[in-house]
Amino acid sequence: MKALVVGGGLGGVTAAVALRQVGWEVGVLERVPEFGEVGAGVGVMPNALRALAALGLADEVRRIGTPRVPGGIRDPRGRTLTRVDASHEDHVVAVHRADLHRVLRSALPPACLVTDTEVTDVDDLDADLVVAADGLRSRTRQALFPGMPQPVYTGTTAWRSVTRAVFPRDLGLGQTLGPGAEFGVLPLGDGRVCWYAATTAPAGGRSADELGEVRRLVADWHDPIPDLLDATPPEAVLRHDIHELAAPLPTYVRGRVALLGDAAHAMTPYLGQGACMAIEDAVVLAAVCARADDVAGALAEYDRQRRPRTQSMAKASRMLGRVGHKLRNPVLVKARDTAMRAVPPSIGLRGMARFMAWTPPSLSPDR
Numbered sequence: 001m002k003a004l005v006v007g008g009g010l011g012g013v014t015a016a017v018a019l020r021q022v023g024w025e026v027g028v029l030e031r032v033p034e035f036g037e038v039g040a041g042v043g044v045m046p047n048a049l050r051a052l053a054a055l056g057l058a059d060e061v062r063r064i065g066t067p068r069v070p071g072g073i074r075d076p077r078g079r080t081l082t083r084v085d086a087s088h089e090d091h092v093v094a095v096h097r098a099d100l101h102r103v104l105r106s107a108l109p110p111a112c113l114v115t116d117t118e119v120t121d122v123d124d125l126d127a128d129l130v131v132a133a134d135g136l137r138s139r140t141r142q143a144l145f146p147g148m149p150q151p152v153y154t155g156t157t158a159w160r161s162v163t164r165a166v167f168p169r170d171l172g173l174g175q176t177l178g179p180g181a182e183f184g185v186l187p188l189g190d191g192r193v194c195w196y197a198a199t200t201a202p203a204g205g206r207s208a209d210e211l212g213e214v215r216r217l218v219a220d221w222h223d224p225i226p227d228l229l230d231a232t233p234p235e236a237v238l239r240h241d242i243h244e245l246a247a248p249l250p251t252y253v254r255g256r257v258a259l260l261g262d263a264a265h266a267m268t269p270y271l272g273q274g275a276c277m278a279i280e281d282a283v284v285l286a287a288v289c290a291r292a293d294d295v296a297g298a299l300a301e302y303d304r305q306r307r308p309r310t311q312s313m314a315k316a317s318r319m320l321g322r323v324g325h326k327l328r329n330p331v332l333v334k335a336r337d338t339a340m341r342a343v344p345p346s347i348g349l350r351g352m353a354r355f356m357a358w359t360p361p362s363l364s365p366d367r
């Protein structure tokens with residue numbers, strides 16, 4: 001059986017690895033001329049780490065990712081709103097996207113990856129299965145679901161980067177919530193630190209000095225935020241307006257085509273699960289292909305397993321976004337902070353645990 005994957009992002013490459021592991025012949029068609037050092041950090045949640053473990057890649061990701069450190073949420077003066085200790089089992093492993101992509105690619109023969117190839121019509125592809133992993137602006141989704149609305153701007157712009165300098169290994173993993181802005185810190189395994197900042201802004205805003213824009217938001221916030229910004233080369237700061245596919249698709253499958261990752265369910269980043277869902281999708285797709293008698297049956301099962309989970313994740317992520325940087329009113333900010341201090345961390349984590357408790361299906365055809 002042969003699959004062609006449209007798009008070689010994290011979702012597409014994971015799908016190729018997983019489908020090869022269940023015996024399929026696979027090719028990935030990617031429009032960029034080469035896979036480069038793109039992106040910043042990605043938080044790999046425990047659920048996605050289990051999916052990577054099913055592919056035999058979790059140990060390598062753990063090796064290059066965040067060491068076991070405490071985490072928590074603070075206010076701009078550094079006062080704790082909620083805390084997670086380092087021994088907590090639901091440990092997030094942040095990695096540089098480029099490193100995660102490299103780990104995934106290392107599990108594929110180079111000939112599987114065809115760059116500089118833009119797919120314009122999936123009907124032209126000679127394969128038993130087409131995996132549309134062509135991202136937020138998926139041309140495949142637009143062609144297969146012409147009546148569905150396009151992704152919408154959520155009103156939030158975000159900056160992301162990774163420091164050049166290294167920081168002490170015990171630097172915590174955390175988030176700081178202020179009025180109208182938030183800042184997040186994800187230490188990487190080699191001591192560099194991935195950070196992000198977010199605020200509400202009109203769509204399309206750009207500055208010649210994006211690092212300066214971040215400083216304007218958070219430079220007087222608690223340590224080590226100013227040091228992290230000082231340790232970041234200005235040219236390494238990425239800015240993205242956050243879009244999401246606000247109207248859920250009625251199905252992730254059309255004929256022999258399965259939509260996967262952002263192409264199927266581009267979501268806001270507040271639960272840190274966008275790429276994690278793409279990785280889960282990939283493992284489930286391979287598992288159902290290993291077991292079903294035909295592609296149609298496999299894809300029906302893929303849709304049945306993935307659509308409810310990813311669409312409820314997208315909804316929960318959107319709701320969570322309402323209580324972060326979107327709050328500007330000082331009374332509401334104070335009420336949020338007071339509520340966060342009052343709720344025991346175990347209760348807050350229980351809400352997250354619901355999403356992180358997922359375990360991957362076996363890739364063996366017998367189970």
Ligand SMILES: Cc1cc2nc3c(=O)[nH]c(=O)nc-3n(C[C@H](O)[C@H](O)[C@H](O)COP(=O)(O)OP(=O)(O)OC[C@H]3O[C@@H](n4cnc5c(N)ncnc54)[C@H](O)[C@@H]3O)c2cc1C
Pocket residue numbers: 006007008009010011012029030031032041042043044117118119120133134135136138139158160240242260261262263267269272273274275276277278
């Ligand atoms: C600010 C921000 C922070 C985020 N933080 C996190 C996080 O901490 N954790 C997390 O899990 N997720 C996070 N995400 C989400 C995550 O980045 C995405 O969900 C994830 O990268 C989606 O992967 P994908 O493979 O589906 O799509 P993409 O990574 O977009 O890949 C799509 C690929 O398809 C290619 N392509 C497109 N069209 C064609 C075509 N016609 N022919 C051939 N190739 C094509 C593109 O070049 C691209 O390589 C964040 C997103 C944002 C914006």
